[in-house]
Amino acid sequence: MEIRNNWTREEIAELYHLPVLDLIYKAATVHRQHHDPQEVQVCTLLSVKTGGCPEDCAYCPQAARYHTQVKAHKLLPTEEVLAAALRAKESGSTRFCMGAAWREVRDNKDFDRVLDMVKGVNQMGMEVCCTLGMLTEEQAVKLKDAGLYAYNHNLDTSEEHYDKIITTRTYNDRLETIDHVRKSGISVCSGGIIGLGEGVEDRIGMLHTLVNLPEHPESVPVNALVPVEGTPLEEQERVSVWEMVRMIATARILMPKAMVRLSAGRVRMNTEEQALCFLAGANSIFAGDKLLTTPNPEIDADKQLFQTLNLKPRQSFKGEGSIRFEQIPL
Template sequence: MRNREALRHDWTKEELLAIYNKPILELVYEAASVHRIWHKADEIQLSTLLSVKTGGCPEDCSYCGQAARYHTDINVQALLPTETVLAHAKKAKENGSSRFCMAAAWREVRDNRDFDRIIDMVKGVNELGLEVCCTLGMLTEHQAKRLQEAGLYAYNHNMDTSAEYYEQIISTRQFDNRLNTIHNVRKAGITVCSGGIIGLGESTTDRISMLLTLANMDIHPESVPINALARVKGTPLENNPKVGIWEMVRMIATTRIAMPGSMVRLSAGRLEMTETEQAWCFLAGANSIFTSDRETLLVTPNPCITKDIQMLQNLGLKPMKK
């Protein structure tokens, strides 16, 4: 079964809704069964995400504390020196991470000296033997090719939400802009990391519509992050209610069933989850987390590597090797 021919790319919204709304224990059992066919159930990939350029973004993403127009406590930080980034990457590898992602709060990549420095960072992290990932905003085909030639393994560009709900969350770009960047990444031969956020005020149908976009791509994203909204004070969504654990479990399980070969990444929102709640997410098919010794995920709080390693040991799980 573990072959591309077994993957579906013709899901309907009704099918995915029916999966999402199954009785929770039946849903988790099905997702766990699929997960065990395609992946080693006792392995979790540890990934580290570093903000290499923080704040001052011209976009108006309603959930993001790095948008310049919102009054948050985020400290604006220029692009880090390459040596600093590589030191963080080395530390991440020592802590057990096999994937290192660099994020810059840009609307789009520009062909300038900063992008040249990103290229150097990619080369350096790649030489450390880590999967190297970037999330830099919108990307042209030429820029994607430069990153691929430097050794970039993955590019993150989340859908965030459904095409129908998108304009309620972001007005400074269009949903199709995201699809175009993913097309450029795929054409350059870089693997795709793309998922979404729940808790933005969207409906269940919006969540399924977002998954439908990903699951019906010609090639499924190799990585699908599922984020619970990290409520940042000063953003329009700061008072949204906390995402319930069963909502996360349903979303992860549906993602695992629809895209069985993909890495499903339990991403933002983990700090508000108990160890037991995270265990349910792993059982439902999540097989990656973001961790570090800095206790942050970009600019929001996140569990530290020490607690995460202890959690894996408690659950009988182990870090995935590259």
């Protein structure tokens, strides 16, 4: 399928609203043209600095202004982080992501320590990813020089819905950070969350922004909100598996070479629901019992999932979309 960066909202809406089985079939076909359908990237996410964040993201238990069960802690010792990365590697993860509850990166000793962490994980032969908030161009270059492979900076939702979820930074701030990451040569990881009280038009709007970036993100996480007591969105209803499938399938068709990650909310899905998401084009997951501060399926459960579905972990540093696979008959 042709790689495009000039999709209209109307074209995306037409895809999104296809009969669901037709949409899954179309996405599965595109998926098989660009990826091995039996291969799934296994990532581990560790919160290296938790809580106390000055931002007001309505979904996040790490915001200092909300009263949640999350206990704040300062930046973890480098040795502790590297030990966690090694455990993740031994459990089958090939990408290790480090998250810090900062509004933006500051040029201080903590950032220097993060650079050391990046170097250490990179030396283990794992793809190393960070999500640290807003970045300057200079900071992005420092991370690249330290060996950072990917940087996560989600759009979260559409530009139109954004100020209903976050007021402490702008949508343009997000796009600027993504631009700084791209210019530094670091792989871009950017997606969003559904279930924030947005409408379907907002989901289409977020996909429209992502697909029309100068280059598609190499990784697109699709998160379902996990409501947390004490946050403004604690009463939000669970997103249905069909809503997740529609987002994943549409993202797969729009961004054929990207890794589409089935992220937060997976803990509420059974094997059959996750299988539908993989069929619709998801080929990346987070492993481990937590995603920063929210629950995630345990490693043993994921091993059983992989055995049941005959899936295999993707190798580290595999060229994004460099190998084409012939369509496998359904």
